[in-house]
Amino acid sequence: MLAKLLMLSLVVAFAGVENASAQPGRVQYDPNDPEKTRPVVPVAERERLGLAAKTWDGVVQPEVYTTLHGLNQTVERLKNAKTVDAVGTLAAVQFEGTVCVQVRLKHDPQGKGDSKENKAALQDVQRRVLGSLTAAEFHVRQLFEGSAGLVGNVSKEGLDKLAKHPDVVSVCLDDKPLPEPLPVVYEDQLPAPTPGEFADEPGLKAGRVEVKVYQGLKQSNRLYVGVSLEPKEEPLPTSTDVPGEMHQRGLERDAAVLKLQNRVLSTLSADDFWLWTRLGGLPGFYGYINRQGIEKL
Numbered sequence: 118m119l120a121k122l123l124m125l126s127l128v129v130a131f132a133g134v135e136n137a138s139a140q141p142g143r144v145q146y147d148p149n150d151p152e153k154t155r156p157v158v159p160v161a162e163r164e165r166l167g168l169a170a171k172t173w174d175g176v177v178q179p180e181v182y183t184t185l186h187g188l189n190q191t192v193e194r195l196k197n198a199k200t201v202d203a204v205g206t207l208a209a210v211q212f213e214g215t216v217c218v219q220v221r222l223k224h225d226p227q228g229k230g231d232s233k234e235n236k237a238a239l240q241d242v243q244r245r246v247l248g249s250l251t252a253a254e255f256h257v258r259q260l261f262e263g264s265a266g267l268v269g270n271v272s273k274e275g276l277d278k279l280a281k282h283p284d285v286v287s288v289c290l291d292d293k294p295l296p297e298p299l300p301v302v303y304e305d306q307l308p309a310p311t312p313g314e315f316a317d318e319p320g321l322k323a324g325r326v327e328v329k330v331y332q333g334l335k336q337s338n339r340l341y342v343g344v345s346l347e348p349k350e351e352p353l354p355t356s357t358d359v360p361g362e363m364h365q366r367g368l369e370r371d372a373a374v375l376k377l378q379n380r381v382l383s384t385l386s387a388d389d390f391w392l393w394t395r396l397g398g399l400p401g402f403y404g405y406i407n408r409q410g411i412e413k414l
Contacts, residue, residue: 145297156294163259163296168219168266171287176280178289185216185273199364211395212256213375215270217295220279221286222246224265236262242284243267247388249282250275253379255387257405259296268296269387298393299405301341302333319412330411339405341393344414346400348377353400370398378402385410 145157173179192214195207222242243260247267254275258268268291271279279285310328320326333340354370357363377400382392389410394403406414 155292157297158294160259160296160299163268163294164261164263166293168221168261168264169289171221171289173287173289176285176287177276178287180290181216181218181276181288182273184290185276188216189214196368204364212270212392215256215272215275217258217268217270217291218276218288219291220246220267220269220288222265222267223284223286239265244388246279246282246284248386250278250387251383252385252387252390252392252404252410253382254278256393257387257391269391275387299339299341300337302337304329306336307332320414325414326411334408334411339391339407341403342406343403344381344401346377346381348400353377367398374398374400381414385413389413 146155192207192210195203195210222239224239224242239262240260242265247255247257250271254272256270258270260267265286271288276288279288307329310332315321315328315331318326318328318331321328321331330340330342351373353373354366356370357366375395378395382390382402386409389407391405392402393405396402
């Protein structure tokens with residue numbers, strides 16, 4: 118399987134999102150929410166909203182499983198429908214098989230809340246929890262700096278792991294606005310590469326990773342990148358123009374692409390890669406990656 122990081126294509130695609138959110142009077146919404154009930158807010162504003170207090174027995178709020186089951190049923194119903202509206206609604210569902218949750222973590226403050234020691238201890242517990250999940254099971258939306266927790270989309274498999282993790286206090290539905298994406302390192306912000314500077318970095322000689330990715334890592338420890346995939350053993354189903362077959366063939370291709378994406382995401386931890394956008398029927402995805410994730414790909 119070929120995993121190739123394409124820096125230029127992501128920067129162009131992401132710039133459109135940033136420009137749209139910057140337009141006066143324009144409100145952005147969660148792309149997974151066709152009914153537009155979850156606006157997107159700045160990270161600092163979402164930080165101020167904080168985490169919900171635990172009011173239920175056990176680790177996982179019962180409504181989380183109920184909601185996830187309901188979402189999965191809705192997706193299956195949309196797949197069986199053949200109306201234009203159903204197809205459009207289904208296309209907006211980026212994270213099929215997941216539900217957005219808040220995860221509260223065990224954390225013993227090390228000094229004052231804004232001290233370096235306290236922030237480092239909080240980051241350690243966040244990494245431990247995310248390191249126990251794969252990037253297919255949990256998609257980070259925000260790591261909190263002032264509260265011991267995080268927000269993201271989680272699968273049933275991820276929920277089961279969180280319920281057993283010793284550092285997790287509670288998991289509940291997140292019904293608050295979603296945070297904006299993290300800042301992006303753009304290509305024109307990168308310095309001119311020194312000849313041979315990154316020659317021995319993983320993936321360069323094989324053509325899997327662009328040198329711009331390693332340049333970007335010198336400015337940020339987490340980059341927004343695109344990953345394109347090419348199945349080597351089993352080709353993806355092709356589309357068709359035959360009436361009566363287009364809908365089913367499309368579903369088959371979408372299912373095959375989802376399986377391919379998850380196979381690659383399962384080789385990464387939820388700390389290595391924060392999935393942000395799947396490419397629908399195309400074999401690839403966008404998200405935030407650290408150096409460990411790049412080396413694994």
